[in-house]
Amino acid sequence: xxxxxxxxxxxxxxxxxxxxxxxxxxxxxxxxILGMVFLFKVMSWMQSRLGPQDAGPRGTLQLLADGVKFLQxxxxxxxxxxxxxxxxxxxxxxxxxxxxYVALPASAHxxxxxxxVGVFYVLAVSSLSVIGxxxxxxxxxxxxxxxxxxxxxxxLIAYELPMVLATLGVVIQAGTLSLNGIVFSQANGSIFGWTxxxxxxxxxxxxxxxxxxxxxxAELTQPPFDMPVAESEIVSGYQVEYTGFRFLIFFxxxxxxxxxxxxxxxxxxxxxxxxxxxxxxxxxxxxxGPAVLFAxxxxxxxxxxxxxxxxxxxxxxxxxxxxxxxxxxLALANIVVTAVLKVVx
Amino acid sequence: xxxxxxxxxxxxxxxxxxxxxxxxGPATTRYPHEREIPTPRARGVITLYEENCxxxxxxxxxxxxxxxxxxxxxxxxxxxxxxxKPRQKNELDRFDIDFSLCMYCGICVEVCPFEALFWSPEHExxxxxxxxxxxxxxxxxxxxETVPEFEAYEAGSxxxxxxxxxx
Numbered sequence: 001x002x003x004x005x006x007x008x009x010x011x012x013x014x015x016x017x018x019x020x021x022x023x024x025x026x027x028x029x030x031x032x033i034l035g036m037v038f039l040f041k042v043m044s045w046m047q048s049r050l051g052p053q054d055a056g057p058r059g060t061l062q063l064l065a066d067g068v069k070f071l072q073x074x075x076x077x078x079x080x081x082x083x084x085x086x087x088x089x090x091x092x093x094x095x096x097x098x099x100x101y102v103a104l105p106a107s108a109h110x111x112x113x114x115x116x117v118g119v120f121y122v123l124a125v126s127s128l129s130v131i132g133x134x135x136x137x138x139x140x141x142x143x144x145x146x147x148x149x150x151x152x153x154x155x156l157i158a159y160e161l162p163m164v165l166a167t168l169g170v171v172i173q174a175g176t177l178s179l180n181g182i183v184f185s186q187a188n189g190s191i192f193g194w195t196x197x198x199x200x201x202x203x204x205x206x207x208x209x210x211x212x213x214x215x216x217x218a219e220l221t222q223p224p225f226d227m228p229v230a231e232s233e234i235v236s237g238y239q240v241e242y243t244g245f246r247f248l249i250f251f252x253x254x255x256x257x258x259x260x261x262x263x264x265x266x267x268x269x270x271x272x273x274x275x276x277x278x279x280x281x282x283x284x285x286x287x288x289g290p291a292v293l294f295a296x297x298x299x300x301x302x303x304x305x306x307x308x309x310x311x312x313x314x315x316x317x318x319x320x321x322x323x324x325x326x327x328x329x330l331a332l333a334n335i336v337v338t339a340v341l342k343v344v345x
Numbered sequence: 346x347x348x349x350x351x352x353x354x355x356x357x358x359x360x361x362x363x364x365x366x367x368x369x370g371p372a373t374t375r376y377p378h379e380r381e382i383p384t385p386r387a388r389g390v391i392t393l394y395e396e397n398c399x400x401x402x403x404x405x406x407x408x409x410x411x412x413x414x415x416x417x418x419x420x421x422x423x424x425x426x427x428x429x430k431p432r433q434k435n436e437l438d439r440f441d442i443d444f445s446l447c448m449y450c451g452i453c454v455e456v457c458p459f460e461a462l463f464w465s466p467e468h469e470x471x472x473x474x475x476x477x478x479x480x481x482x483x484x485x486x487x488x489x490e491t492v493p494e495f496e497a498y499e500a501g502s503x504x505x506x507x508x509x510x511x512x
Contacts, residue, residue: 045363048372310359311352 019112023101027094031255035063037298038305039255046309070251073244080141081241089139090242090249092132097253099125100260105180107273107289108280118179119171122264123164126219129257130156133228136250137238148237151316152228155218158323159225163215165331169208169338170201170268179264183272187280198276202269207334209269211327216261217304218323220254224311227319259297262304266296385493388449389468390480392488393440394510397461400435404453404462412446413453414439440482445475463509465491 010018040062044051052059077086103118103125105111115121130153137149171177174185182201189199202209218225229237239250266272273289274280314322366372374381383389400417416439421431454462465488472478495507 045366046359310355
């Protein structure tokens with residue numbers, strides 16, 4: 001199989017086209033999967049309901065039907081809106097999501113761009129969405145939008161920090177910033193000399209994992225961190241003036257980002273595309289890698305959405321003090337402990 | 346930190362509900378596919394027992410939506426006993442409830458002093474044309490047989506249990 005793939009060496013333009021196509025197909029698909037499985041089904045079960053039943057077999061095509069419904073809606077923009085920025089904002093948010101998928105490795109070679117500074121790139125690109133959200137809030141010419149945009153900016157910046165710091169623990173332990181390198185170091189690691197399951201960093205970096213998941217939850221502006229889109233206070237915040245396709249883009253970006261963050265969490269903490277009993281050089285990973293990563297992503301997404309469906313919304317001040325007074329000190333302490341142990345062992 | 350046990354318990358509640366839903370089925374019914382059984386005192390439709398109605402207009406006046414239309418005329422009924430005065434009675438010509446306006450508040454049922462209006466849990470009377478939601482007194486009377494018997498306000502209480510008039 002290696003030979004087969006080695007023989008397939010497309011020119012630069014063809015490989016670029018293939019990569020663009022793959023990313024632009026994967027992004028809506030993953031968003032649909034997460035929306036269907038978790039937002040519709042698991043949420044319904046957790047509320048003792050069945051969820052959508054009639055669109056497609058057991059209601060599986062409901063989101064497609066909703067998508068078609070969104071496309072039928074009139075494209076409305078407020079009179080006072082700054083039209084260019086208003087129209088660009090959803091695309092900026094979606095662009096941040098698309099760029100995140102670029103660095104996500106589904107196996108050693110199945111990655112759009114295998115960056116040496118993958119972790120750095122991912123964390124930097126993920127904060128681009130703040131700009132899109134601020135643009136949407138500002139350009140809508142609506143005070144609720146503006147409030148939502150400002151809340152989102154405050155929240156996303158506050159939670160960017162614990163996320164970076166939580167990732168730092170993993171980076172120190174793995175000794176590399178490359179996402180693939182982190183997977184290798186987990187697969188080839190050992191727990192006090194026992195190499196049975198490698199060394200998934202969730203064991204040593206459990207605190208980091210919890211902080212990372214909490215920060216991801218806030219980055220996605222999902223409950224309990226959904227003040228920027230609080231529908232009961234500021235009627236969906238920065239999304240309030242968006243209809244039809246533009247709203248659909250926000251929706252897609254939110255769920256695709258949830259998927260890619262779950263993917264990053266499973267790469268950083270759960271061993272990524274590798275399984276313990278198969279050497280990382282095996283050819284099987286061309287097929288097995290994406291499946292394993294997908295399974296781990298679903299587990300992590302389940303945790304993210306489980307929390308989302310369980311807890312009520314924070315208050316704005318509670319949200320900020322949770323980030324600055326609890327998560328960041330905890331993450332700093334985690335880094336110090338990790339660094340000391342790294343030097344000692 | 347003291348909040349952690351409560352947070353974990355909350356996660357347990359939602360997870361437990363999910364397992365229960367998957368194992369024993371949901372608390373909801375798939376309504377158009379399977380028949381829903383409403384609770385006995387559910388507010389489905391308002392029924393009229395025409396015999397008891399005196400056309401006093403209290404319901405029509407109290408109705409916040411003005412969805413009850415009553416028309417009546419007076420007539421002289423024969424006296425009860427031989428040689429008595431003929432009695433003046435109200436004959437109900439029209440008693441319509443427009444269920445496209447009704448908001449199911451139940452004020453008419455509560456305000457009726459002669460026990461002529463009742464709640465029935467029957468709820469499947471949707472129409473294609475909105476004008477067909479105007480139920481006349483015959484239609485309202487037909488719902489009477491679906492009205493469930495009243496229960497005692499308190500188990501074993503001495504208070505008289507309200508009776509549903511049946512023909």
